[in-house]
Amino acid sequence: MVHRVKGIVVTGKNEPVSLETVLVPDPGPGEALVDIITCGVCHTDLHYKLGGISDDYPFLLGHEATGRVSAVGEGVTEVAVGDRVILNWRAVCGECRACRKGQPQYCFNTHNATQKMTLEDGTELSPALGIGAFIEKTLVAAGQCTKIDEESDAAAVGLLGCGIMAGIGAAINTGAVQRGESVAVIGCGGVGCAAIAGAKLAGATTIIAVDIDQQKLARAQELGATHTVDSSASDPVEAIRELTGGFGADVVIEAVGRPETYRQAFYARDLAGRVVLVGVPTPEMTLELPLLDVFGRGGSLKSSWYGDCLPSRDFPMLVDQYKLGRLPLDAFVTERIGLDDIEAAFEKMHAGTVLRSVVEL
Incomplete structure (x- = not known):
């Protein structure tokens, strides 16, 4: 099954972003389909837009996200349908020389979903940091999902996903x-x-x-x-x-x-x-x-x-510190916006007037 959803795409260097229909496949082996709840507007997304990352346009922007797993592929054990998760771009392989040395936070072979999300005409999209979360649903490697509890503010804890x-x-x-x-x-x-x-x-x-x-x-x-x-x-x-x-x-x-x-x-x-x-x-x-x-x-x-982080270790610990009142993640959420407001959020970011704009879906 293919899911038709709305997502934010940039088609060329320094072009304005646009809200497009994106085709998202069901998850294959080792993959997870995630319904996005929130996604922070990160400087890395702006770098993608400006051509500072690569020339693999068009990009599906967004990566600093929380979501809920709606389907998993064969062999997935990290998460299950219904889990609330923070997405990350360090899905450790468990097999490279860093992982074998007991240092998975330096994994040299992190991976993303194998299948591609596309535009309606079949054009393959390059998801930002292998995630692409300015969208209603996204496809990621299951290892990019870190389960968290239901109690914390999704907009705040989702910022742990990157910056x-x-x-x-x-x-x-x-x-x-x-x-x-x-x-x-x-x-x-x-x-x-x-x-x-x-x-x-x-x-x-x-x-x-x-x-x-x-x-x-x-x-x-x-x-x-x-x-x-x-x-x-x-x-x-x-x-x-x-x-x-x-x-x-x-x-x-x-x-x-x-x-x-x-x-x-x-x-x-x-x-x-x-x-x-x-x-x-x-x-x-x-x-x-x-x-x-x-x-x-x-x-x-x-x-x-990436702060030398290991998401499976650091995200839950930092969410706990947030819930205990020791880590003021709420203070980083300057504004809550919709998908249509991302271009304006980039302008505010460039002007230095926000810490984070957070898209809520």
Whole structure:
């Protein structure tokens, strides 16, 4: 059986999105059909629209989603019909060298649904991050579904599917923030603010938010920052050092993805401190650092891909922290919109006036 549903598609680089009829097949072996409940409007979707990911147009956008499993294919044991789930783009294979080493969060062979969703004329769609969730129903690999309970706000917890998990995981998983440590976060968009919330959850006592936008700095304080630095008005490296006894932060998280801000992060950390890159650079960017400084400062330089998360481990734990009032996921939901409002949501995102717009179906 083929399901005819409405979904948001972009047909070419920087073209406006359109609401199209999409044909979604029943799930095959290892696949799950999911009725979408909510989907956050993530910067990655905008990157797809602008041609920053690949040229495999047309794209079915959306990936930061919650849904309910409506059908499963042969051999599926991870989820069952009726399960409420968060979708993820790390369906671990269980067989690659990372999985065999007991590190499935670094799985090198994550997978998606085998069958393709298409337009009515048969044109195959490329689903964003292998999900494609700005749609009434989507087809994914069953391993892309993580079961959660029925009690939490779907719009809030669904944000764990991508950007918010990336930020929280950069602090907790990659940066391994410990109780009593100092943390600086450079760049206070959605991912940076999530890193601040993650640092607070981990028990950091000094959390420094760095940005050039006063509105973003104010939001960062609401989410756990103890200090703010306007880097358009002062040197952020010196400011971070002043706020940490002259030493620098134990962990500095760079959530912008630019060489300039990465250098700031590198020099704003304490000796033997950790730098975490979670901001996504563009392909042409390069970084130059004195090798003696890399050697002499010790510590570690890490990149964080999807917050080094394991969805089956991290999503339920973070939903529990949300329900206990320790993780303010509701604060990331700036507005709730419909499928017809996504183009406007991209404009608000580009202007920096929202943390997340969330589509409710």
